[in-house]
Amino acid sequence: METPTTYLQWGFLVISLPNLMLILGMIVVFVVALLAPFPAEPDDLDDEAAAAGQPGRDTGQQDRSSGQPDRSVGQRNG
Amino acid sequence: MTGTSSSAAWSGAAVSRRTVPYDLVRELVLALIGSAALIAILAAVLSSPDVPPLTIQAWAQHDPVDFVTTAVDELAGQSMSAAYGPPYTHGDGSVQSIGPFSPQTWAGVRIPVDPARDFVLAPLSDAAPGNPTVGSALAQYDAASASQQSAWLDAYSKALGSAQASDGHVVVAAGNYGPLPQMMDALLAIARTGGMDGLLLRSGRFYQTDFTRPLLFMGDGTYLAGLAQEAHLLGNQWGMMNETGSYPGQSWLWLYTLLYQIPPFNTSASADLGVVVTMGVLTLLLILVPYIPILRDIPRWIPVHRLIWRRWYREYARGAGSPRARSHGA
Amino acid sequence: MPAEVSQVRPRETRAARRRPNWTAAVRDRIARALPIERLLPERQPAYVGSWVYVFGVVAIASLIWVVASGVVLSFFGPGWWHISRVGRFVNSIHFWAVQLFFVFTVLHLWGQYFAASWRNGRAATWMVGVVIFLVSLVAAFTGYLSQQNLDAQWIAVNAKDAVNATGAGAFFNVLDFGQMYGVHVMLFPALVVTLVAVHLILVRMRGVVHPIDAPPEVAEVVEAAGEVPGAAEPAATAADITPAASGPAS
Numbered sequence: 001m002e003t004p005t006t007y008l009q010w011g012f013l014v015i016s017l018p019n020l021m022l023i024l025g026m027i028v029v030f031v032v033a034l035l036a037p038f039p040a041e042p043d044d045l046d047d048e049a050a051a052a053g054q055p056g057r058d059t060g061q062q063d064r065s066s067g068q069p070d071r072s073v074g075q076r077n078g
Numbered sequence: 079m080t081g082t083s084s085s086a087a088w089s090g091a092a093v094s095r096r097t098v099p100y101d102l103v104r105e106l107v108l109a110l111i112g113s114a115a116l117i118a119i120l121a122a123v124l125s126s127p128d129v130p131p132l133t134i135q136a137w138a139q140h141d142p143v144d145f146v147t148t149a150v151d152e153l154a155g156q157s158m159s160a161a162y163g164p165p166y167t168h169g170d171g172s173v174q175s176i177g178p179f180s181p182q183t184w185a186g187v188r189i190p191v192d193p194a195r196d197f198v199l200a201p202l203s204d205a206a207p208g209n210p211t212v213g214s215a216l217a218q219y220d221a222a223s224a225s226q227q228s229a230w231l232d233a234y235s236k237a238l239g240s241a242q243a244s245d246g247h248v249v250v251a252a253g254n255y256g257p258l259p260q261m262m263d264a265l266l267a268i269a270r271t272g273g274m275d276g277l278l279l280r281s282g283r284f285y286q287t288d289f290t291r292p293l294l295f296m297g298d299g300t301y302l303a304g305l306a307q308e309a310h311l312l313g314n315q316w317g318m319m320n321e322t323g324s325y326p327g328q329s330w331l332w333l334y335t336l337l338y339q340i341p342p343f344n345t346s347a348s349a350d351l352g353v354v355v356t357m358g359v360l361t362l363l364l365i366l367v368p369y370i371p372i373l374r375d376i377p378r379w380i381p382v383h384r385l386i387w388r389r390w391y392r393e394y395a396r397g398a399g400s401p402r403a404r405s406h407g408a
Numbered sequence: 409m410p411a412e413v414s415q416v417r418p419r420e421t422r423a424a425r426r427r428p429n430w431t432a433a434v435r436d437r438i439a440r441a442l443p444i445e446r447l448l449p450e451r452q453p454a455y456v457g458s459w460v461y462v463f464g465v466v467a468i469a470s471l472i473w474v475v476a477s478g479v480v481l482s483f484f485g486p487g488w489w490h491i492s493r494v495g496r497f498v499n500s501i502h503f504w505a506v507q508l509f510f511v512f513t514v515l516h517l518w519g520q521y522f523a524a525s526w527r528n529g530r531a532a533t534w535m536v537g538v539v540i541f542l543v544s545l546v547a548a549f550t551g552y553l554s555q556q557n558l559d560a561q562w563i564a565v566n567a568k569d570a571v572n573a574t575g576a577g578a579f580f581n582v583l584d585f586g587q588m589y590g591v592h593v594m595l596f597p598a599l600v601v602t603l604v605a606v607h608l609i610l611v612r613m614r615g616v617v618h619p620i621d622a623p624p625e626v627a628e629v630v631e632a633a634g635e636v637p638g639a640a641e642p643a644a645t646a647a648d649i650t651p652a653a654s655g656p657a658s
Contacts, residue, residue: 001124005324007310012339014316018326026511030518033459034385040457041099100452105462109469113508117473120507121500128490128499129558165578174573181575188578287586289564294583297565306562313566322559325503328548330510350570365538368526378620382522387619390455394622 129309129322132302134278134292138269141301142243145269146262148299150238152193154231157298159193166191166294174348176355189290197295201277202261205268212264215257222256230256246270313338333357447612456616460523463516468604470509475597477502482593486556486585506548513541525617533610540603547596553588564588 006017015023138145151157161171165188173182199216206213219227237250247263268274278292296302303312311317318335321327334357343349343356367373377383384391480498481489489495517537526534552563564582571577581587 001127001325002129002323004309007315013336014339016310016320016327018321018324019319019329019332022326022329022507022511023332026515029511030515033463033515033519034382036459038389038457038459041101043099096454097451098454098457099450100456101450102448102465105465106469109462109465110472113466113469113473113505117470117501117504117508120504121497124500124504125496126500126503127557127559128496128555130490131557131561165572165581172569172572174569182573182577184575185578189581287589288581288584290581290583293561293564296561297568302561302565305558306566309558309562311559311562311566317562317566322557326507328552330514330545330548348573351573354570354574361538361542365535367521368531368534374524374526377522377524380522383524383620386458386460386519386523387455389457390619393454 124325127321127323127325132296132305133272134269134274134296135272137296137299137301138266138274141299142246142248142266142270143238143241144299144301146241146248146266147235147238148295149198149262149265150231150235150258151298152197152295153199154228154235155194156235157193159191159197159294159298162191165189166290167193174351176348176351180351182351191291191294193294193298196291197278198261198265201268201274202265204277204280205264205273209264211260215260215264218257219261226256230254230258234258234262314344333360442609442613446615447609449612453616453618455619455622460519461616463512463519467509467512467516468608470505470512471600471604473505474502474509475601477505478593478597486554486589490556506551510544510548513544517541523617524620527617527620528614530610530614530617533607533614536603536607536610540600540607543596543599543603547592547600550588550592550596553582554585554592556585 008015008017008020134145148157152160155161158172159166161167161169163170163173164183164186167190168187173180175182202212202216206216219230222230233253234250234255237253237255238248241248241250243249246267248266250259265274268277275292278295279286279289281288306312306317307315309322310320311322313335316335316339318338319327319329319331334353337343337353337356338349343352346352363370363373477498481495481502484492484495489499520534520537549563549567553560553567568577568582571580571582
């Protein structure tokens with residue numbers, strides 16, 4: 001690791017092999033994270049809810065049933 | 079909790095508000111264990127970069143001609159440091175500006191450096207008591223007129239262009255250099271013993287941690303820059319994101335480094351200021367993304383979010399058709 | 409105060425005359441803003457189910473290792489790791505933990521950008537996140553300057569011009585090892601850790617942003633809590649901001 005590494009060049013773009021590997025690795029990790037299935041935890045409430053004819057537990061944080069549809073990513077920021 | 083969700087009059091609403099078990103603390107603990115394992119393996123197998131620092135002693139031993147040339151430049155006021163300007167000197171050689179905007183000058187000379195005195199004359203004075211040759215050479219130099227000093231420095235600088243190193247000395251063609259050859263020979267001898275490394279750090283106080291003087295002096299030579307070039311660390315080599323050896327560097331500086339390679343920055347005398355201002359503006363844009371149309375809308379146009387939340391979109395669609403259909407129909 | 413009034417409602421009057429208790433006010437304000445159940449919830453909205461959500465946690469885990477290895481390095485002094493095998497290993501931990509921290513911080517930034525996670529009252533969370541990244545850059549920079557090797561020497565010599573050009577060089581001397589080492593082991597870790605704590609508190613206060621194009625009932629009630637600068641929505645009603653309505657998911 002103490003020996004000088006290889007540098008790759010395309011026009012004015014220059015990058016060392018370790019830096020390139022790191023950045024490519026990041027892109028791979030990002031894509032894998034997007035595509036890989038995320039393990040779901042077993043939900044005891046699902047069973048209760050199914051027994052009661054409900055699809056699961058509601059969250060109090062999400063207790064809004066009125067308001068405008070979320071049409072824009074940026075409109076209601078802040 | 080409200081009654082509307084439990085009524086489940088519309089199953090899509092229930093799906094949209096459903097929660098699932100999630101263990102944040104367990105996730106953090108697993109992340110700690112996983113990252114520790116990865117870091118420990120990388121550290122054990124690959125170690126970390128550590129090319130020893132350059133000393134003035136090593137510089138003087140390996141490239142005495144460059145050392146003496148740099149010292150003569152300092153004495154003549156021709157070095158980069160001598161002409162630098164704020165915060166070190168009163169010159170303007172390295173002062174950057176965009177039009178009238180020149181923040182470098184605002185605080186003035188806050189870290190005063192006098193290259194001729196600090197890098198050459200003071201170290202020689204310190205050596206003079208034990209060395210009569212140095213004492214008389216310094217006395218001759220001090221007694222000479224400014225124009226005489228310049229003439230000697232000019233001639234000696236030119237002669238150094240074809241100087242040879244021989245047995246720890248720098249040999250130049252015969253000429254009228256006044257006391258300069260004796261002074262520089264003494265300075266080189268001090269440096270080769272390691273004395274200069276200490277003398278340039280001397281502050282009059284016992285403890286010190288400020289390496290401004292030795293680093294400025296070394297930066298004025300070409301030897302340190304040559305080592306940096308071999309390691310691909312120069313600015314025009316994208317050096318800011320590189321590391322010595324075969325290690326990844328500060329790859330997060332890729333954009334900052336890239337700007338130095340392209341017009342107008344790659345030819346500008348005020349490249350640093352231009353790049354810093356540009357990066358400042360880009361950074362402000364990144365901070366303010368939530369408020370900037372187009373920038374905040376791009377994630378909507380590039381449907382990466384469809385992958386992040388694909389399970390939810392699928393469940394939701396099963397529960398109530400598409401989310402959009404639901405929002406329009408509500 | 410007339411005697412008959414105090415005889416009629418003695419308790420209420422005493423309560424009204426009591427000096428307001430700032431401690432209780434602060435405690436109640438904190439409890440309303442971030443109840444413990446919301447700080448450490450055991451359930452998340454159903455849309456929270458992607459490896460993309462793990463990036464931030466791994467970045468924090470890496471930061472913990474950066475700080476832990478940094479504490480060991482600072483305890484033995486800046487010269488130790490150059491002459492000791494154990495020191496070199498601890499430095500290597502520090503080095504790779506920093507690399508991992510930046511890798512996962514940037515991945516987290518990518519993920520949150522594509523999720524447009526500043527929506528619905530979360531712009532402050534985004535902005536603090538970007539500031540953490542910036543402060544981390546300077547923290548890493550001062551770390552590279554503190555290495556006491558060729559790399560540190562060259563970075564100092566090369567970077568001084570950019571720092572001087574901004575005017576900061578007059579006060580932030582990259583050639584002064586003592587100053588750079590001091591800010592690296594004290595100021596910047598404290599800044600980064602504090603900002604990360606603020607970031608986490610904001611994340612927990614607002615909850616995880618809902619999917620783009622989700623129907624309005626998915627958006628959490630906090631968006632209407634009147635704390636949202638620039639919100640296009642009308643101001644919240646009193647009912648919207650009661651603790652019950654904005655309470656934890658339980």
